[in-house]
Amino acid sequence: MADAEDNGEFYLRYYVGHKGKFGHEFLEFEFRPDGKLRYANNSNYKNDTMIRKEVFLTPAVLKECRRIVSDSEIMKEDDNNWPEPDRVGRQELEIVMGNEHISFTTSKIGSLMDVQTSKDPEGLRIFYYLVQDLKCFVFSLISLHFKIKPI
């Protein structure tokens, strides 16, 4: 099992967003096979503009991202019983790992209550926590690389 995951392709993309009063507000990031991490965060709230950052990651970072994904076992799940994207919002998670390619879509998840009351609480819980862990990872990478520390 280690072989199939350690070797071969790796690609990951996550999107969460909605369209509303403040335009198309979304967060999206993408780990590309060549090491490039792209990050975009858009909102027109108070006339804010889009933030777009990109940086090349080393193989060590991609390897850690793969480990986080494979430890979650998200590749074994399926979104067919997850709530469909709706007016409130949409999430997309697309991952290529080894010879598997998943592309899941679902609505926004407000809290664990939404997970517990869904038709596939086990699978949706895995998704819910994986997304949080990935966001932590990406926010750390992006803020460390681009943000100046205030005094």
Added chain:
Amino acid sequence: MANAEVEAVDFEPDDDDLMDEDVGDGSPSRAAATIPRLKSAITGGGSSTPKKTKGRGFRDEAAAEADRNARMAGRFDSLDSDGGPGPERSIEGWIVLVTGVHEEAQEDDLQNAFGEYGEIKNLHLNLDRRTGFVKGYGLIEFEKFDEAQQAINEMDGTELLTQTINVDWAFSKGPFRRRNMRRRSPRGHRSRSPRRRF
């Protein structure tokens, strides 16, 4: 797969190298050209085996792709770099990734282990959002390249709280080539015509 690979590397796909680069010029056609490659071929120039696909995201691909292109097109900010190989400096220092961190490790453990190489300007030790334990990686910022390099050289492969850690740079100046992609041929910018046979 072996046969396709041999043919693919005989001519130098320089054009593919351009496509690997960012769609910095903001032109939608280049964005459209890049994204389908990621979905169908995922670099490697078509050498990848067909994937097992799963999920609702594969429905309605054209519309989703158009949305994605619109979102991910345009200029993305990055720090200036010469694009060569090697680690890249971050905004105020050099970031090092530590993996294999024990789940009960605390920031102090990393401070003590790495602090001797230089003042640690920033330290992120993220927690697993479900369990509350350490997720397994840490990011450490040193002000100077030499401090970070020495930390990598001396700490990579050592033990922290009974577990082996790995230490390496986090950011790179350019893309890395996967093993089965050839570097630029020494023949240079040749056309695709076959070799002359005498």
